[in-house]
Amino acid sequence: MLNSLGREIPEYIEGIGKLEPYQGALTKLSKGWMDEPTIPAPNKAYLPHQSKLCNSLEEAILRSNPHNGMTISFHHHLRNGDILLVQTLTILHNMGIRYITLASSSLNECHDPILPYLEDGTVTRIYSSGIRSQLGRAVAMGVLDIPVVIHSHGGRVRSIHTGKIQIDLTVIAASAADCEGNATGSHGKSAFGSIGYAVIDARYAKQVIVVTDNLVNFPCIPLSISQNFVDQVVVVDSIGDASKIATGTTRITNSPMDLRIAKLAADVIEHSGFFEPGFAFQVGAGGASLAVAKFIREKMKTKAIKGSFMLGGITSYCVDMLNDGLFETIFDVQSFDATVSNSLLNNRRHIEIPAALYANPFNCGCITNKIDVVVLGALEIDVDFNVNVITGSEGNVRGASGGHSDTASGAKLTVVVCPSFRGRIPIIKKRVHTIVTPGESIHVLVTERGICVNPAFPELEANLKKAGLNIKDIHDLEIEVDKITGIPAPLEYTDKIVGIVEYRDGTIIDVVHQLKEK
């Protein structure tokens, strides 16, 4: 069956179940209530003064009823410094556990060592917001029989509430925890800031293990994860590679191309009609995206505009803007550098939020719904403004859905920033390889070669033209760029589906086909 964006979606996939085709960004939500039932979270009991401390991760896993076909979950706040996911899967593999469903909030390059477990049947299904590196390559080539499911950060919470993902065991890394399992990421030698993605796992998993390299006296404050959901506590020497978890402060890019795009994007925001006192703002941590914050900061100071809140993945640059008094509040679901942890711990206007409050579409209002302006990146964008952030030009899975579609659907102004081509590969396509975020959520594309406004928003286009900005039709820009780069030969695929891309409401926006071996 075709979804509303013209992508062919199968009605049923073995190992996944029935699929519902995407019908529009807000179509399903507009009913106001959802037919999907909420799966109850488990009830548990612990006796007074019973100890939760285990001597090793292995012991904790043994006590957690490991079994074939189990679903195990992780959070990715330690980014590329995480070591617990690989350790846990290695322990389960050595116990002979098979047919595991891996439900990590995201997967990074540091998880490449689990590739043999995909090949040997230890892991047979994956739910994740992102897959990269060797794992992404292997998935694209069809290492798993059951397609991986790519979800957004908000969509993941919905999937756990509705039982699409039923977690048997979650392993939660914490940079500080006490003997009862109260835990946080905001202090300790391995501090990583917000632990927002893990909160739903703690609430719903049948078994919850908190792993820390910093056991503090009871109680561990703040209670980012609270003891009433935690079964076991393990103290280890290290939860990860601190140098890769969070270091220093994020620097603004020096790349002239990124700075040029960022400056144009800031001009777009300034003249969009949404740059007003009390505006809410989100930027990514990537090159051009973060650089937009630098130019917006200058414009806010010049025009004496004070914003309401910043949201999302938080960098030290956001913290600086909070401390400058440019914004009143930060909502932090994921922190990108070490300085952010200090702010999160010490500034009460810097608030740690769970992924449900950040972006879950199935509740009475996540904070992404209140965004005025968001700046996002793209691997590819097409003439219908559909954005791909998951598959690369060579066909590999090499990115993350993350909060892209969540924030884009909520914002009054969604700005996509990207160069018009990267290393001879044109970024503006007639049709993107994989749709993650639908074009109807994207208001404007900013490239170094021109600004394209989605024709669905004529008022925005009029505002930008009045300000004298270089507005081009996206079809013209696509042709212009093709003339510079040449037209790349198309990739070749088989009929086998290796990945499905869930939209945030659980409908299927696109599928990824197996790449043909060259």
Next chain:
Amino acid sequence: MKPKIAAQSGTFESSDVIFLIEPRPDNSGRKLEISSTVMQQFGANFNRIIVEMLDQYDMTDIHLIAKDKGALEPTIKARFETAIKRSLDEQEGTLK
């Protein structure tokens, strides 16, 4: 013609290409080692440019190493022309 000297042009930077040329023994023909980060998408175009330019300059007995990191066509042609002229000792301003 055959290269008189070993020569190179270009860099390993993204969106650039590097060409290395050295002479081979007489009547040994062309030996081409071509790689590109965008071989899948632009390999045919890249190979065609190389062969056309080698023919244009009537180059033979040449060992060519080309490593491309997504250079545009004008960049590829300019870098290659420079490398060929340097190898023929025709290019002015070349550091030796």
